[in-house]
Amino acid sequence: MPFAAIRGATALTDEIELEAHLASLLRLENIGLLLGAGASVAAGGLTMIALWSQFVRECADDAEWMVEHGFIDAQAIAHPKPTTPNIEHLIDALEIALSDWTRQMKKFAEEVDYADGEEALGQNLDDLKTAKAALFRTVVRAALLREEWWLSPSGVETDDAALASQRTILQKLVSARQPGQASPWIFTTNYDLAIEWAAESIDLQVSNGFLGVHTRRFSPQSFDLGFRNTQARGEARFGVYNIYLAKLHGSLTWKQEGGQVFEVAAPLAHQRIRQFMAERDGSDLGLMVMPRAAKYMDTIGYVLGELFRRFAEFMSKPQSCLILCGYGFGDEHINRLIRSALLNPTLQLVIYSSGFSGDPADANLPSALRKLLSLKNPRITVVGGGAGHAYIDSLARHLPDPLIYDDDMRKFEKALRDDHEAQEPLLDDLI
Known part of the structure; x- marks a missing residue:
């Protein structure tokens, strides 16, 4: 370009x-x-685009779980070039779901009639925490730069x-x-x-x-x-x-x-x-x-x-x-x-x-x-x-x-140089 x-x-x-x-x-x-x-x-x-590509490549199961539960579109994990979602909005959605599902788990714990729902929601809650943590680890890994610099x-x-x-x-x-x-x-x-x-x-x-x-x-x-x-x-x-x-x-x-x-x-x-x-x-x-x-x-x-x-x-x-x-x-x-x-x-x-x-x-x-x-x-x-x-x-x-x-110093230097050049013919005559 x-x-x-x-x-x-x-x-x-x-x-x-x-x-x-x-x-x-x-x-x-x-x-x-x-x-x-x-x-x-x-x-x-890493830029955000490169960061997301790395997440999709290294945490494929977590990315697919997000697609399955509607947090991102299937195009976001398409190969070979995934479409980068708005990562801020994605993490917001994950945190809102985490808060909501945690509240529901507390409700299930108080009502024994929802034992089956509690088990399913508990598994989803665990998967959500895992996916969110995986995304955060990718962000941190991108900021490490080079490992040897930290240890030197x-x-x-x-x-x-x-x-x-x-x-x-x-x-x-x-x-x-x-x-x-x-x-x-x-x-x-x-x-x-x-x-x-x-x-x-x-x-x-x-x-x-x-x-x-x-x-x-x-x-x-x-x-x-x-x-x-x-x-x-x-x-x-x-x-x-x-x-x-x-x-x-x-x-x-x-x-x-x-x-x-x-x-x-x-x-x-x-x-x-x-x-x-x-x-x-x-x-x-x-x-x-x-x-x-x-x-x-x-x-x-x-x-x-x-x-x-x-x-x-x-x-x-x-x-x-x-x-x-x-x-x-x-x-x-x-x-x-x-x-x-x-x-x-x-x-x-x-x-x-x-x-x-x-x-x-x-x-x-x-x-x-x-x-x-x-x-x-x-x-x-x-x-x-x-x-x-x-x-x-x-x-x-x-x-x-x-x-x-x-x-100002440059102008002063130029004036001195010009004056010196003007004096050189006079010095030559005296010699």
């Missing part, structure tokens, strides 16, 4: 024009990324190409910050540790809302703190030394205990994950917000509510730019915040969408993205053109390389 990009109602002619636009946006006061599942594919993650005491090595794009993006973003500007924000709906591992491999500090050395407790005031080099002078003042990371749907390394939320080391979290994967009737893990429509209610708690508040606050600040990559617009609670944030007249949006072919009215695009395109707002830029132009490696390539001098 050829390169396709549009800013408002005007098509961008080539990648050079896009790169120039991104270079100007990185000079704004506030810069942030919103990463979805697509941003982790190169590191071993050093995390991910800098020469590991799987996270090369993440490292490049982080380095370019922090290097582009000017003196006095805030560190970049990374917002993500992913449970995986791709950003943390990429940042650690280049010794970049990650402020994720947790404070502590051996016991890391959620302390949102940490988002108001930053890092600086006390010895930096002149040019060395450029750039920042940390990023802010907000995992909007939780993380595989979070746990809730005693009314508080803690972050645990990856090897310890991996032990908990292995236990979860071995339990066929498990349903949740830590503070992950499973992909269901009801997750909007899950986001109003203390931790996730604070992270969403920070997300909304970022988009309301003057002179801000939010770049979306790998996000499929499947989370309506996030879509609402983005649409509302456009009331900020200085907010710039850049959206990398692999499905965008240049046609704003394309029916195959997510409806939320079509709504944004229909605004023809010059503050909204959409980049498409498939794998060659719209994935995270493309974003890493399009972002400008860091500059040592700002515009």
Whole structure:
């Protein structure tokens, strides 16, 4: 698919024009990324389409049970290419049935005349729990990325190409910050540790809302703190030394205990994950917000509510730019915040969408993205053109390389050079 990009109602002619636009946006006061599942594919993650295909392939009995009991259509498990259902609505339907069937079981337990019905319903209830747990395990498995990264005491090595794009993006973003500007924000709906591992491999500090050395407790005031080099002078003042990371749907390394939320080391979290994967009737893990429509209610708690508040606050600040990559617009609670944030007249949006072919009215695009395109707002830029132009490696390539001098320093340098060249003939005459 050829390169396709549009800013408002005007098509961008080539990648050079896009790169120039991104270079100007990185000079704004506030810069942030919103990463979805697509941003982790190169590191071993799965999109929703790939996740469902894996579930149908590896949990065929559970998928067929869902068809038999009307939770999904037969086309959803058709081979070789199943039709991906709305997984949020599917999990909602499973949970509603679980609640209803559990209530009926309690009623049967009180009325001895329904012994036969109780046995049949009990078997269906067990099958339902098994199918739901299998779907949740598939979601968790998709967020594990690579097993060796969890077990390695050093995390991910800098020469590991799987996270090369993440490292490049982080380095370019922090290097582009000017003196006095805030560190970049990374917002993500992913449970995986791709950003943390990429940042650690280049010794970049990650402020994720947790404070502590051996016991890391959620302390949102940490988002108001930053890092600086006390010895930096002149040019060395450029750039920042940390990023802010907000995992909007939780993380595989979070746990809730005693009314508080803690972050645990990856090897310890991996032990908990292995236990979860071995339990066929498990349903949740830590503070992950499973992909269901009801997750909007899950986001109003203390931790996730604070992270969403920070997300909304970022988009309301003057002179801000939010770049979306790998996000499929499947989370309506996030879509609402983005649409509302456009009331900020200085907010710039850049959206990398692999499905965008240049046609704003394309029916195959997510409806939320079509709504944004229909605004023809010059503050909204959409980049498409498939794998060659719209994935995270493309974003890493399009972002400008860091500059040592700002515009004023460049003008001063040019003036000195011109003056030196003017003096050279005089020096030659004296010699």
